[in-house]
Every structure is written in C-alpha cells, then in structure tokens.
Amino acid sequence: MANSKLDSLDFKILKMLSLNARKPYLEIARSCNVSGAAIHQRIQKLYSMGVINGSITLINxxxxxxxxxxxxxxxxxxxxxxxxxxxxxxxxxxxxxxxxxxxxxxxxxxxxxxxxxxxxxxxxxxxxxxxxxxxxxxxxxxxxxxxxxxxxxxxxx
Incomplete structure (x- = not known):
C-alpha cells in the first residue's frame, strides 16, 4: 500500500534518487521546476518519514x-x-x-x-x-x- 502522504513531486524525487543517489539537489530542482530549497526540504521530509533510509556507495x-x-x-x-x-x-x-x-x-x-x-x-x-x-x-x-x-x-x- 502506497504512502498517502507522498505526492507527485515526492515520487519524481524518489525516481531520480533511485537512479543516482548522488544527483545534486539543484539538478533535481531544475528537472522538477522548483527551488533547490524545496527539494532539500522534501528530501529531509522523505528521510524523516522513513521513505528514504539512506544512500550507500556500492563496492564491487x-x-x-x-x-x-x-x-x-x-x-x-x-x-x-x-x-x-x-x-x-x-x-x-x-x-x-x-x-x-x-x-x-x-x-x-x-x-x-x-x-x-x-x-x-x-x-x-x-x-x-x-x-x-x-x-x-x-x-x-x-x-x-x-x-x-x-x-x-x-x-x-
């Protein structure tokens, strides 16, 4: 069951981060047509909600x-x-x-x-x-x- 507190911007952010966890916030902001501050706040919200658990470096x-x-x-x-x-x-x-x-x-x-x-x-x-x-x-x-x-x-x- 999807989290009802997530909106389309949250899903756009999650999709971009799932493809590249190191993608700069400003790049995400430009793709979503919002400010860098808005992206930073959204990502912090996703962390605090437990939607994002962290990001890792994958070692071969x-x-x-x-x-x-x-x-x-x-x-x-x-x-x-x-x-x-x-x-x-x-x-x-x-x-x-x-x-x-x-x-x-x-x-x-x-x-x-x-x-x-x-x-x-x-x-x-x-x-x-x-x-x-x-x-x-x-x-x-x-x-x-x-x-x-x-x-x-x-x-x-």
Missing part, C-alpha cells in the same frame, strides 16, 4: 578480494532464539544481509567470502558455533543484475 566485492557470494538458509534448533542468532550474525562481517523467512528456512543470509576456502571457514568456525540446526548453502556464479524497486506514482482513488 570482487574488486576488493571477495570473489565468492553465497546465500545460506538456516534451520534454527530453537526459533525463539532468532534475535540472539541475529545479534551473533551481525558480528560476522562477511554476512551482508539477513532475513527472517517463511517456508523452508527459518532464516536466510547473504555473505561474501574471499574464496571457497574462506566460505568454508566462515561456515565451520563461525556458524557452527552458533548452535544452528542445519544449513543449506547456495554459491552464486555471477550477479547478473541488481536494481532498485520501481518508483512510479500511484494513482489516487
């Missing part, structure tokens, strides 16, 4: 020595320990994403390792000590594409 993992990307589904021995397991996973720098899921797994994580030996080390030396039930690991060959969600203005009823 292979360029800094992390050639193996893996997804691991965990089966927890005790699902009530989810928060404890999450806290322990946060302490493992190779884990970059973590999800509580429905279906086959209790949890699903994405991690990067320098190579398959490093991945095995993370699994054996870090995950096994967490008291998890069992896990299933999927190693990716190559990221084909990655993108933001589509930003389209939602028609009001």
């Amino acid at each position: 993992p292979s360029a800094v020595g992390y050639d193996t990307c893996a997804y691991i589904g965990f089966f927890l021995n005790d699902p009530s320990k989810f928060n404890e397991v999450v806290d322990r996973l946060k302490a493992i720098p190779e884990v970059v994403e973590c999800y509580f899921t429905t279906g086959k797994y209790d949890m699903f994580v994405k991690l990067y390792a320098q190579n398959n030996d490093h991945l095995l080390s993370v699994i054996h030396d870090k995950f096994l000590k967490m008291g998890l039930g069992r896990s299933e690991t999927l190693i990716t060959f190559k990221e084909v594409f990655k993108r933001q969600i589509p930003i389209n203005e939602v028609a009001e009823d």
Whole structure:
C-alpha cells in the first residue's frame, strides 16, 4: 500500500534518487521546476518519514578480494532464539544481509567470502558455533543484475 502522504513531486524525487543517489539537489530542482530549497526540504521530509533510509556507495566485492557470494538458509534448533542468532550474525562481517523467512528456512543470509576456502571457514568456525540446526548453502556464479524497486506514482482513488 502506497504512502498517502507522498505526492507527485515526492515520487519524481524518489525516481531520480533511485537512479543516482548522488544527483545534486539543484539538478533535481531544475528537472522538477522548483527551488533547490524545496527539494532539500522534501528530501529531509522523505528521510524523516522513513521513505528514504539512506544512500550507500556500492563496492564491487570482487574488486576488493571477495570473489565468492553465497546465500545460506538456516534451520534454527530453537526459533525463539532468532534475535540472539541475529545479534551473533551481525558480528560476522562477511554476512551482508539477513532475513527472517517463511517456508523452508527459518532464516536466510547473504555473505561474501574471499574464496571457497574462506566460505568454508566462515561456515565451520563461525556458524557452527552458533548452535544452528542445519544449513543449506547456495554459491552464486555471477550477479547478473541488481536494481532498485520501481518508483512510479500511484494513482489516487
């Protein structure tokens, strides 16, 4: 369900920022035919509403020595320990994403390792000590594409 407090200007701003988070506010202002101050205020409003959570620099993992990307589904021995397991996973720098899921797994994580030996080390030396039930690991060959969600203005009823 779309946030009813967003108007067409908000959606234009979000679309531009989703394509380039470093786009200058004045450039956005010119494209939207409003002042730079208005864009600055709108973006601050989008942050305070929680619509924008931040902006990041995307680093190519292979360029800094992390050639193996893996997804691991965990089966927890005790699902009530989810928060404890999450806290322990946060302490493992190779884990970059973590999800509580429905279906086959209790949890699903994405991690990067320098190579398959490093991945095995993370699994054996870090995950096994967490008291998890069992896990299933999927190693990716190559990221084909990655993108933001589509930003389209939602028609009001």
